[in-house]
Amino acid sequence: MASKAKTVWFCTNCGNESPKWMGRCPACGEWNTMVEAPAEDRKAASAGSARTAASDRKPRRLKDIDFSAEARMSLGISELDRLLGGGVVPGSLILIGGEPGIGKSTLSLQIPLACPSLKTLYVSGEESEKQVRMRAERLGAGGSMPDDCLIFCETRIETILDYARELAPDLMIVDSVQTMFTDGVESTPGSVSQIKEVAAILLRFTKESGVPVILIGHITKDGYIAGPKILEHIVDVVLQFEGENRGSYRILRGIKNRFGSTSELAVFEMTGKGLREVENPSEMLIPMHEQGLSGTAIAAMLDGTRPLLFEVQALVSSAAYGTAQRSATGFDGRRLNMLLAVLEKRAGFRLSAKDVFLNMAGGLKVGDPACDLAVVFAVLSSNFDYPIPSDVCFAGEVGLSGEIRPVAQTSRRIGEAARLGFRKIFVSSFSPDEGKAPKGIAVVKVADVPELVKALFK
DSSP, X not given: OOOOOOEEEEETTTOOEESSOOSBOTTTOOBSOEEEEEHHHHHHHHHHHHOOOXXXXXXXOGGGOOOTTOOOBOOSOHHHHHHTTSSBOTTOEEEEEOOTTSSHHHHHHHHHHHOTTSOEEEEESSSOHHHHHHHHHHTTOTTOOOTTEEEEOXXXXXXXXXXHHHHOOSEEEEEOGGGOBOTTSOSOTTSHHHHHHHHHHHHHHHHHHOOOEEEEEOBOTTSSBSSOTHHHHHSSXXXXXXXXXXXXXXXXXEEEETTSOSSOXXXXXEETTEEEEOSOTHHHHSOXXXXXXXXXXXXXXXXXXXXXXXXXXEEEEEOSSSSOOEEEESSOHHHHHHHHHHHHHHSOOOOTTEEEEEEEGGGOOOOOGGGHHHHHHHHHHHHHTOOOOTTEEEOOEEOXXXXXXXXXXXXXXXXXXXXXXXXXXXXXXTSOOXXXXXXXXXEEEESBHHHHHHHHOO
């Protein structure tokens, strides 16, 4: 009688191992992250990860290391290059995640089509060669297919790397990491052990060869990249698509970047010929309806180094069932509750018996505190059914005492508002004087919410 195979339980978030299942990981504190795997697979993965190629490298002084040769390579898509910090760094491992149908595979195929000068090895574990060619035709490549774009439909990572070393491409794209497998781990493709080991093998390849590798990754129902959290620790760059796949706009946000800023985003529009770069996102986020509607206000946000103007929408109505509802889409619900409490305590507006619904237009997820002021006055506009003029915008953080606090780089927000034709912007009276305002826009400085209410709803 064959003995029962031994199994272990380990956390997909931190990798902590346990001999039995536990609802909460004792190492990282996350709930329901323990999964079961054969013990031999874990040993094989650990042994595989520990293997390193023989090297005659020696420690070197930091000041003696020459980095001039590490020039970034352009991918032919300016928004993606900017998000990466000026282009892709040779020897880097990049992970792009997102929901099904949001545009991951489209973007990965547009890269070799947009930059035919790069010799690209496109590895597809999900589609056949004909399907990839059909998608390239839909993207408008037609008869201008790049000569140096090589398609390889394979899922065994050892075979892929053998061809990659032989071809010596400038760039390798793997779609997707969850479909790849290695012979060193005895489990199905997509398992935690396989994903971890495949990522480790690709990391060693890209660091030794200098060939940058772009990985496409699936996400879970909770919105996180599928597989162990260590996958995101292994790679150099993590980019994630946001937005509704039923809509036309996509936001690619930097979650991790060892070679640049993580506070940047790139905006694309999904068209019949693939993803189109949106160089001025403010134009798509500002109001697209008739003037005179209440419950809307324009916020001047700064995402990384890019100023964005977008519409904040609010709806305030009497609570139908006695208990008031609070709902926020794209905005922190706890911060919304705090701002409503400030309005009630410091400004005297009774909103405790009213439903408040808040929405950030364009599917944005907002974290900039400068949007507080626009949220407050979108709520008040809906409550009074009094429209705010369409040429007015806001940039200010609201404190617990009702004061309007200054925000970073106010001058850039003012400049973007002036460029888009806004006539007036409300900022904090404590904002530093950063020179003369652009022509055509009035900068109004206010100290607290009651003062601004009097100025706006007089």
